[in-house]
Amino acid sequence: MKNSLMALSGALMLGGIASAQNVAFEEYNLDNGMHVILHNDPSAPVIITSVMYHVGAKDENPERTGFAHFFEHLLFEGTENIKRGEWFKIVTSNGGTNNANTTEDRTYYFEVFPSNNTELGLWMESERLLHPVINQIGVDTQNEVVKEEKRLRYDNSPYGQLIPVVKKNMFKNHPYRWTTIGSMDHLDAAKLEEFQAFNKKFYIPNNAVLVVAGDISNKEQTKKWIQQYFGRIPKGPAITRQTFTEAPITKTITDTFEDPNIQIPMIVTAYRTPSMKTRDARVLDFISGILSDGKSSRLYKKIVDDNKTALQVGAFSYSQEDYGTYILYGLPQAPHTTEDILKEMDEEIIKLQTELISEKDLTKLKNKYENQYVNGNSSVEGIADNLATYYLLYGDVNLINTEKDIYNSITREEIRDVAKKYLNPNQRLVLNYVPSKDKAQN
Incomplete structure (x- = not known):
């Protein structure tokens, strides 16, 4: 009963914040x-x-x-x-x-x-x-x-x-x-x-x-x-925009890039994802939060904190109007290698694909998004940018008030299913981002 009352109180508080920020x-x-x-x-x-x-x-x-x-x-x-x-x-x-x-x-x-x-x-x-x-x-x-x-x-x-x-x-x-x-x-x-x-x-x-x-x-x-x-500026000819479609990625893409400006290699995986306007893109935002938002996130806690496999790890969704790209990365801590990081990152993704996150973790995600929503609309500059973006790229200005409802309606099952849909080895790039050989020899 006590837990139910606390949950109800939390929900009412969230509702109050959302209403106040309209x-x-x-x-x-x-x-x-x-x-x-x-x-x-x-x-x-x-x-x-x-x-x-x-x-x-x-x-x-x-x-x-x-x-x-x-x-x-x-x-x-x-x-x-x-x-x-x-x-x-x-x-x-x-x-x-x-x-x-x-x-x-x-x-x-x-x-x-x-x-x-x-x-x-x-x-x-x-x-x-x-x-x-x-x-x-x-x-x-x-x-x-x-x-x-x-x-x-x-x-x-x-x-x-x-x-x-x-x-x-x-x-x-x-x-x-x-x-x-x-x-x-x-x-x-x-x-x-x-x-x-x-x-x-x-x-x-x-x-x-x-x-x-x-x-x-x-x-x-x-x-x-x-x-x-x-009002006196003449209207221009309507712009015809070409639609570009990418064939699905069906097998792992591998690449290596040498950077003369670095000393520590980086392992990068990237997955093509849908338009930022889709519900799945918002679910992927939550997945980023689970994997790499802060020191309590799964990737940081396991790979950096507990196993000390990496100096740094992260995951983020590079959202765009037509497609998105979901990127994970890590820098190894000696004597570990980029292969060790890739193995551990994949283990965490498999866990997301096969196990439901807890209700507590889902509530934590929603609270974090609520806080981001409030902060994003806390200044006149932020509000102006959001109003313009929601009109021009999303086609709905009122998303400035309602997008939070989309995030708050995301379920644990959706998080699992979206991870299974987009984050698979045969659908990704594996990039070895390494110091240049010339620099390594020096």
Whole structure:
């Protein structure tokens, strides 16, 4: 009886948290097809103006990879009304901050200002869309910036080639096979007209969602500004997107990659998984939690803590709009080897496939997700990003409030069945990520 009362109390507490965290929003379309989402939160005198475009690395020409990420940099160069080099000065001089980021599926830009600068933020984002200046000076400048970023994040970073190598093996047909940063040779070879054509095709209002979130003291005035600055932008031609299908992996893929930046080898296994929009992808998130979320997780406790086979182990779901990739990795602790780690990781996966996790562990998973949900919506920046993402990539803005219900409805049986469905030896890549032979000899 006592346990039942405690469980009921916990459920009521979870329900209270979820209800308290519901995000109110209003959404509508402009005549040019741009989707608009407004979220009012007067708790702090700040406003975020953000635009997410449905263009990422997967929309690129295979001979011109890196374009989507390149535009993340290029579109801060300036506009017809914002001189080159002035963008960041305008933002900082008005008490704001700004940033942008790119994935395989979308590109996102945002400014955070004191709420009395709402109009400024809207004007700047409309300028980026309506009056970008794409010239050779900007292309050449940002080309050097992107090259330096690639050197830091990929070429000279320990284990920096891990994701590129995994992607190349997991995808043979889909554009997910290349990285967001793309090829420097492709960017060097591209003509100015190609960058301008990319902008004209994808940077159109009917391929974007505008989110205004924060202290919207006068919603009607905000709507007037939105109409004034964005409503006049011409609608672009509808974008036809090609569908790419990958053949199932039916036997183990093996590969070896030599990295001159490392001294300790890494064993990596990767499995192709379904779109992040599916229920199975959410179940895989729970499986990640079971296997590698913290020092009490199964992989860490067994392989690092108890057996001391590995210095580090982990598992994560690399979720994307069309497909996902589920990745496990480990670094051996001498005298153990990567083969020892692989054996122990496989044992834990088999246990998930054949035994139901306990009700206590399931409750723990749900509580952890609830906490992540609350944290993800604890700032106006997080809410704006989530609103844009749920609209553009999931097709349902209200998932910001209801996705937690999907996670809370996951069962122990589903965890077992999803592990059996996707995490099998004949469906995976086994990658030996090792120090380069030249370095080892030195």
